[in-house]
Amino acid sequence: QVQLVESGGGLVQAGGSLRLSCAASGGTFNRHAMGWFRQAPGKEREFVGAISWSGITTQYAVSVKGRFTVSRDNSFNAMYLQMNSLKPEDTAVYYCAAKRSLGVPIVEYEYEYWGQGTQVTVSS
Secondary structure (H helix, E strand, C coil), X not given: CCEEEEECCEEEECCCCEEEEEEEECCCHHHEEEEEEEECCCCCCEEEEEECCCCCCEEECCCCECCEXXXXXXXXXXXXXEECCCCHHHXXXXXXXXXXXXXXXXXXXXXXXXXXXXXXXXXX
């Protein structure tokens, strides 16, 4: 069983940056692919980015590609989401997720474990 805890959310002005962290415990972290999803008020949860267990392969949603970067540090059982050039439409609760996989899942239902989420608010 993997437990995930997100941190680093907050309020930022448009154009600013934030770095989210996801701390994992209770499992073999370096055998899990990891992903970030977000859910804005009144909308479905959507894929943001994901990273393979090795950290070599990443995938991004079109809406964030070039602005967001997913990384991980297996020695610290942690994953990160660096968010630059933030826009008001990036406002959402951001969730990290994990799946024991050799690939890089981008579909929500493929993930087995979820964190509680951290709020990111981007003001215009």
